[in-house]
Amino acid sequence: MPRPVIPERYDAETAAAMTQLGDGLEGLPAYLGIRTTHMGPATMTAQLEVRADLLNPFGTLHGGVISALVDHVLGAVLYPVIEHGRWAATTEFKVNLLAAVREGSVEARSTIVSLTRRTAVVQVEVDNDGRPCALAQGTVLIAEPRAAT
Template identity: 35%
Template sequence: MTQTPDLDAIARNQPPFARYLGIKVVSATPDEVVAELHVSPDLLNRNGTLHGGAVMAICDNMGGTATFLNLKPGQSTVTVESKTNFLRAIPAGDTITCTSTPLHKGRKTQIWQTTVRRSDGKTAAIVTQTQMVLDDPKF
């Protein structure tokens, strides 16, 4: 039995790092999580575009959130692998949309693909990550 997604609770209960980055979850179901992020000056690289590490961090958070929506009570998740393809730069001041969809939802692992789109609709990055499902009574 999966948990029933509650968008308000998901948005409210993002980890501190996700809140620091400014991630805003706009929709969430067990098969798709969508978030937006405004590219603030604090997230730029030396070229004046969104830092690649910020892209990876956003997508890692998205995959973890998506996996969380598919866990049973008492389970948690951790990222065990992540691969990023950077396709184009994201300029300062832009707002990106990140959409996570499942490639595999198994009992022990889940694989999520997050597509990062700029406000002009062009794909800027694609991240594929593997989440391990943890069975631990402390959760």
Template identity: 30%
Template sequence: MDLDLARKVLAEQPFSRLLGARITAFGHGEATLELDIREDLLQQYGFVHGGVLSYAADNTLTLAAGTVVGAGLITSGFTIDYLRPATGEILRAHAQVVRAGRTRVVTRCDLITIDAAGVQTLCAVAQGNIAVIEPNGEQR
């Protein structure tokens, strides 16, 4: 899978469009997804909602897997640890492949926020298992 196909897949997800997510890097076992932090993505304390962080981790874990095994993937499970409140201008999720097998890919992801001054803060980490449902992106 290449960057153009990854962007097409993301654009086909209504929830990704709603959040305004964009892929900023894709290839060689790694992927980066970003979205602008807006008021409607916050929870009652003014922090980015955990569901938004989980969304970013989920999609980026799977995107990273797609760089090594192609399309035809689905998240079979992931864990996320919230380290500190997410505040700032941009949420960036960067994932990389830990191990790629024939039927499963293990990936990990760092979620950081970037403030107006460009300061980056690690706010969550995630690890996922990505199931290969269509080897090499073949259609069923």
């Protein structure tokens, strides 16, 4: 039986900061154009727009783009409910690609299924303009802060 996420653990200030962070993302999330549109207790929603440079040679969104979006929301959903200073690292995830994506936007909704002090299991549903296109589940390590060297 999954351990429920206790609402008292939810830090609305952290969630708000993460939602606003969208304009300041760096690296792959910035390149892909990932935008956080919702953060709630144990849930997160993020979106990206399908662009020509993200398509594979067959004209559909590359599966790696969907995987990167999934990986992003797998870990980010945890920050409002874990202790400050701890960090989340995906250890594994599986994605079922359900339908090809050619245009529009892709939205990923992550939900924490189980949360302990050291690990979490997160499910992610991905839609393309309201049509299911992927389903994923992953495990995330919740690590202690690294000591300064």
